[in-house]
Amino acid sequence: MRALGICLRIMGMNAQSQMAYRRSLFMMYVQQVFGRTIELASLWIVLSRFREVRGWTFYEIIFLYLLNLLSYGLASLFVGPIARLDDLIRQGTFDGLLVRPLSPLLHLIARGLRLIFLGHLVLSGILFAICSAHLDIRWNLLTGLWFFLVVIGAALIQWSIMMIAGTTSFWFVRSRALVLTAIYSVRGFIEYPITIYDRWLQVLLTFVIPYAFVNFYPAQHFLGKAGQTVFHPAFQYGTPVVGAAMFLLACGFWRFGVNHYQSTGS
Numbered sequence: 669m670r671a672l673g674i675c676l677r678i679m680g681m682n683a684q685s686q687m688a689y690r691r692s693l694f695m696m697y698v699q700q701v702f703g704r705t706i707e708l709a710s711l712w713i714v715l716s717r718f719r720e721v722r723g724w725t726f727y728e729i730i731f732l733y734l735l736n737l738l739s740y741g742l743a744s745l746f747v748g749p750i751a752r753l754d755d756l757i758r759q760g761t762f763d764g765l766l767v768r769p770l771s772p773l774l775h776l777i778a779r780g781l782r783l784i785f786l787g788h789l790v791l792s793g794i795l796f797a798i799c800s801a802h803l804d805i806r807w808n809l810l811t812g813l814w815f816f817l818v819v820i821g822a823a824l825i826q827w828s829i830m831m832i833a834g835t836t837s838f839w840f841v842r843s844r845a846l847v848l849t850a851i852y853s854v855r856g857f858i859e860y861p862i863t864i865y866d867r868w869l870q871v872l873l874t875f876v877i878p879y880a881f882v883n884f885y886p887a888q889h890f891l892g893k894a895g896q897t898v899f900h901p902a903f904q905y906g907t908p909v910v911g912a913a914m915f916l917l918a919c920g921f922w923r924f925g926v927n928h929y930q931s932t933g934s
Contacts, residue, residue: 700787704737711859722863727802728891729860734795735883736858739822741788746777747830754837762929773922805890815890821911822882826855828914829877831922838925858883863898870898881910 711733715726724732753776756762765772800807830851858879862870873880881903887893889904897903 700784701791704788704791707859708733722861723893724861727799728887728893730795731799731803731891732861732883732887733859734792734799735818735822735887736855737788737795738792738819739882740826740855741785741792742819742823743827743830744785744788745782747827747834750776750831750834753834754840757837757929766926772926773919803891811890817908818886821908822886824911824915825878825882825907828911828918829879831918835918835922835925838929855879861887874899874903878910878914881907 708730711729712726715721715729719725721729750773753762756765762772765775768775770778799805805811833849833851854873854877857865857869857873862873862880862884865873870880873884880898884898885903886907888897
């Protein structure tokens with residue numbers, strides 16, 4: 669409980685420091701929303717020409733985008749310095765965290781609260797309203813609860829992948845390229861249904877870097893596309909389980925990295 673109290677206090681101070689520059693924070697919100705709007709416009713341009721992609725219509729692909737954006741926004745709220753761990757190790761800053769009365773991981777999570785990603789959540793809410801109006805999804809208490817579990821599981825998957833990529837800094841020191849590849853390059857594949865890709869890429873996105881559980885498999889359930897099975901029909905219910913497993917894997921990998929950490933001497 670004491671560690672949780674310290675963690676919440678650090679988060680509060682971090683949030684206050686970011687709110688001190690509200691105009692700058694607002695402009696970053698605008699920048700993010702503008703960037704995501706460009707991405708959505710590119711999807712619209714593609715779909716306006718081809719009408720559908722392997723049986724997925726424009727609003728169904730927007731639903732994929734929604735799940736990806738919402739879970740990424742939630743994950744990114746708490747992963748800040750971990751994704752830039754190579755800088756902390758290279759500068760010797762991480763050494764100071766090892767002697768503080770809070771675990772380094774909790775300290776980085778608390779210190780890494782980034783309010784800028786609240787913009788993702790606002791835009792996700794808008795997209796959710798649009799998708800609900802154009803897609804035949806029957807929302808009720810059970811469906812809403814499952815959607816909540818899917819979003820939490822998807823956020824854990826995204827957070828864990830960023831965690832694992834960042835943790836490699838304990839061995840490689842400079843791992844920014846790997847982090848950026850995991851966060852942006854590989855994740856970019858799930859903007860479209862994975863059925864459009866070759867089999868090896870479907871295996872990669874399902875069993876190696878399980879981004880497909882962020883949006884494709886749960887979307888099959890919500891949109892009634894169980895007939896487009898890639899590996900097994902049960903995968904459409906696997907997001908919360910995969911999220912929990914990835915979270916445990918990421919935390920275990922982090923502990924392994926900390927236990928084998930050697931200071932750079934900076």
